Amino acid sequence: MEFYLDTADVHAVRKLNRVLPIVGVTTNPSIIAKEKRPAFEVLAELQDIIGERGQLFAQTLSREAEQMVEEALQLREKFPSIVVKVPTTPEGIAAIKMLTEQHVPTLGTAVYGAGQGFLAALAGAKYVAPYVNRIDAQGGNGVETVRELQRLLDLHKPDSMVLAASFRTPRQALDCMLAGCRSITIGTDVAEFFLADPAVFAALDKFDADWNSAFSKLVF
Ligand code: G3P
Secondary structure (H helix, E strand, C coil): CEEEEECCCHHHHHHHHHHCCCCEEECCHHHHHCCCCCHHHHHHHHHHHHCCCCEEEEECCCCCHHHHHHHHHHHHHHCCCCEEEEECCHHHHHHHHHHHHCCCCEEEEEECCHHHHHHHHHHCCCEEEEEHHHHHHCCCCHHHHHHHHHHHHHHHCCCCEEEEECCCCHHHHHHHHHCCCCEEEECHHHHHHHHCCHHHHHHHHHHHHHHHHHHCCCCC
């Protein structure tokens, strides 16, 4: 199972990387734009925090396949192990095919349907990212899309992975993992939800109180 943070907030990544078993960080143009700093500067800091073995993802900006390929190569020149996210449009799928021929690992992103994601995988994408919450928000079923896509990959393209993205709640993320997907990226808000159940701290307060009433000091 690969767990990623979907953010370019270096302070949040530093803090959560200390606690969570993440293997890397995913970004997209909106996420990087929020930082209001040069993209390569932000990406370099993220890579530094997650270490050279941490997996970084960044997305192309162009709409034309040839330009997407050029941008992908620029990203790879600066960050040799980066996985390039390519929107799964017809031009994007063409770019994924070209990049696969050049041995550049890609993630087909902005996936709203199992068939669309499956084609990106067949074109060579190492990962495909269905947008779970955005699918739900437009009246679809994000988890069901993940389940179908995972099944298609298991049957026909087992070397590609569903990397489920776009979550509002921990429940959506859990349901994707239960549907069999083996990689997932969550925003810092959802990560905090996973970690911040107030009942846990209430339980610890009770342990402290019981210990203190017996021994007066919270030490062995
Ligand atoms: O990278 C894709 C993902 O970040 C989209 O998430 O939360 O903007 O729907 P969201």
